[in-house]
Amino acid sequence: MKIDLTNTTSSKINAALMEARRASGSTAAGMVLTLVIVTDEGSAYDALKAANEASREHPMRTLAVIKRAGRSPRARAETRLDAEILVGSDAGSGETVILRMHGELALHAQSVVLPLLLPDAPTVVWWPDNAPLHPAQDPLGALAQRRITDAVTAESPVGQLAQRSQSYTPGDTDLAWTRITGWRSMLAAALDQRPAAITSVVVEGESYNPSVELLGLWLLNRLNVPVERVVTGGPGITAVHLRTKDGDITLDRPDGLMGTLSMPGSPDRQVALKRRETSELIAEELRRLDPDDIYSTAVRTSVERLREPSEHTAPAAAAVPVADAAAAAADAAVANPARVTADAEKSAARKVAGKRAAKGSA
Numbered sequence: 001m002k003i004d005l006t007n008t009t010s011s012k013i014n015a016a017l018m019e020a021r022r023a024s025g026s027t028a029a030g031m032v033l034t035l036v037i038v039t040d041e042g043s044a045y046d047a048l049k050a051a052n053e054a055s056r057e058h059p060m061r062t063l064a065v066i067k068r069a070g071r072s073p074r075a076r077a078e079t080r081l082d083a084e085i086l087v088g089s090d091a092g093s094g095e096t097v098i099l100r101m102h103g104e105l106a107l108h109a110q111s112v113v114l115p116l117l118l119p120d121a122p123t124v125v126w127w128p129d130n131a132p133l134h135p136a137q138d139p140l141g142a143l144a145q146r147r148i149t150d151a152v153t154a155e156s157p158v159g160q161l162a163q164r165s166q167s168y169t170p171g172d173t174d175l176a177w178t179r180i181t182g183w184r185s186m187l188a189a190a191l192d193q194r195p196a197a198i199t200s201v202v203v204e205g206e207s208y209n210p211s212v213e214l215l216g217l218w219l220l221n222r223l224n225v226p227v228e229r230v231v232t233g234g235p236g237i238t239a240v241h242l243r244t245k246d247g248d249i250t251l252d253r254p255d256g257l258m259g260t261l262s263m264p265g266s267p268d269r270q271v272a273l274k275r276r277e278t279s280e281l282i283a284e285e286l287r288r289l290d291p292d293d294i295y296s297t298a299v300r301t302s303v304e305r306l307r308e309p310s311e312h313t314a315p316a317a318a319a320v321p322v323a324d325a326a327a328a329a330a331d332a333a334v335a336n337p338a339r340v341t342a343d344a345e346k347s348a349a350r351k352v353a354g355k356r357a358a359k360g361s362a
Contacts, residue, residue, distance in 0.1 A: 003085040010115040013083050017095060018051070020087040024154040030059060031094050033286065036125045037064045038109075038140055047128045047280070048096065053279035055092035060287045061118050062096045065140065065325045067106035079103040081112060110139040117143065122289050126282065131151035136169035146289050150175040151210040158303060161210050165300050170291035176210040177295045178281045182273050183215055183237060183251065186261065190249055191242075201227045203306075206234030215240070216296070216302045229306040236275055339354050 001026060003016050039045050044066055051062045083100040097116065101109055117123055124146040125135070131149040132138040141147045151174050154160035164174060190197075201219045205212030212229070215237060220227045223242075232238045235256040241251040247264035251271075258274035 001086075002089045003139060004084040004086075005085070007080050007085050010112055010313055013085065013097060013099075013116060016083075016085055017087070017097070018094075020085060023250065024088050031118055031121065032058055033060045034065045034116075034123045035060050035062045035115060035119050035282075035286070035288075036123065036140060036144065037062065038125065038127050039066060039129070041066060043128050044098070047126070048098070050277070050279040050282055051126075052092035052096065052287060053272065053277075054283040055094045057283045059093040060286075061094055061116075062091070063098070063107050063113055063116055065100045065113060066098065067109065068098045068102045077103060079105045081105060108139075110143060113140060114143065122146070124148065124286065124289070128278075133163060134167040134169075135172055136167070145171055146285070147172050147311050148175065148285055149173075152176055157208050157210045157214055161213060161299060161303060168296060170296070170301060172209075173285060173292050173295055174214075174299070175278070175281050175285070177214050177285055177292075177298070180215045180218070180237070181209045181274070181284065182276075183240065184360075185220060186251055186259070186271055186273065187219075187242070190261060190263060192253070194249065194266070196242075196244040196249070198223050198225050198242050198244060200225050200243040202230060202239075203227060203237070204230040204232045204239040204241075205237040207231045209234070212237050213303050214298055216306045217298045219303060221297050221301060227306050228309060230309060235316070261291065263323060273295065283343070 001020050003020060005012060005016060014321055035051055037044075037051060039047050044064055051064075055062065075116055080102040082100040084100075086096040099109075099112060101112065105112070123144045124184070125138075125141050125144040126148040127135070128150060130153075132141065135141040135147040135149060145224070147169075149164070149172070151157050151160040151164065157176070161176075162298075164172070201216070202222065203212060203216040203219065205215075216227045219225075219240075236253075238254055239250060239252040244264070249263070249264070250262040251259055251273075252262070253259035253273045256275045257273075259271045261271050262266050262268045271316075
């Protein structure tokens with residue numbers, strides 16, 4: 001069932017929801033939480049589709065907040081609330097209300113959303129993109145017990161982790177963290193099966209992927225050993241190597257579908273590590289509404305603590321042939337052009353200073 005309301009109010013929306021529920025033969029709500037999605041028209045379809053699929057596991061009321069401030073002065077001066085109500089099969093296992101706020105009303109979205117929250121039920125706010133710098137201080141985020149962001153949609157995904165570290169408040173989480181649940185489970189299970197002293201860790205994955213950094217930071221905190229970050233072509237995380245005296249414990253997933261777990265003294269075996277859809281990630285986050293202390297520890301750890309390969313290969317440089325050293329330098333320039341450029345500038349500065357000193361002594 002679909003109901004369109006133009007230039008309406010929160011009370012009229014509540015009345016329409018009650019009427020739609022009676023028309024469908026259900027007088028009880030039977031929903032466990034309210035999910036507030038703060039998005040725009042471009043991302044609304046995908047976000048609502050993910051929420052509807054997640055509602056089959058968590059029956060809920062979904063409120064999609066779409067702010068339309070308007071481009072012209074006349075449009076910004078027009079304050080109006082339009083609503084689209086979906087009940088029944090169109091809304092998964094719950095109710096969906098799409099709220100389009102025009103004009104100055106977009107600046108006070110919390111006043112519209114508050115009367116529509118389910119009473120005595122938790123509230124979760126999800127920003128599929130364009131999350132605020134401090135989710136807990138956002139007017140809508142302040143209404144929620146749980147706040148979900150997604151660093152991968154930011155212009156600088158890895159830089160977004162630093163912002164999340166500064167603004168973290170109990171109840172915050174990020175889908176970049178949810179994406180590594182399978183990796184964390186597999187690695188923990190591998191160490192349960194074969195306890196070993198880990199000397200170092202190598203995490204491989206594509207660049208600009210915050211999930212790779214979060215996995216490395218989690219391993220750094222849990223194992224308290226050096227963690228090396230290696231950039232690959234992806235997709236996503238491609239491999240993790242746990243270095244031990246007896247050999248590497250390796251979890252490798254080159255194609256984003258199936259992974260291979262290799263341990264010393266044991267045959268390789270295939271494990272399921274498929275990259276999951278957004279609906280599965282949201283459903284997982286809605287299973288727990290208490291603060292995630294492990295995520296808190298990982299996101300608050302500086303990404304700078306992850307080492308790059310060139311930082312610990314210098315002692316072996318004397319044993320490398322000249323041709324191989326030149327090739328390694330070229331690879332380093334491709335992997336980290338900023339660092340190589342800085343080194344070249346320092347070398348040039350030293351040469352100029354040497355020439356000036358020679359002229360002065362002459």
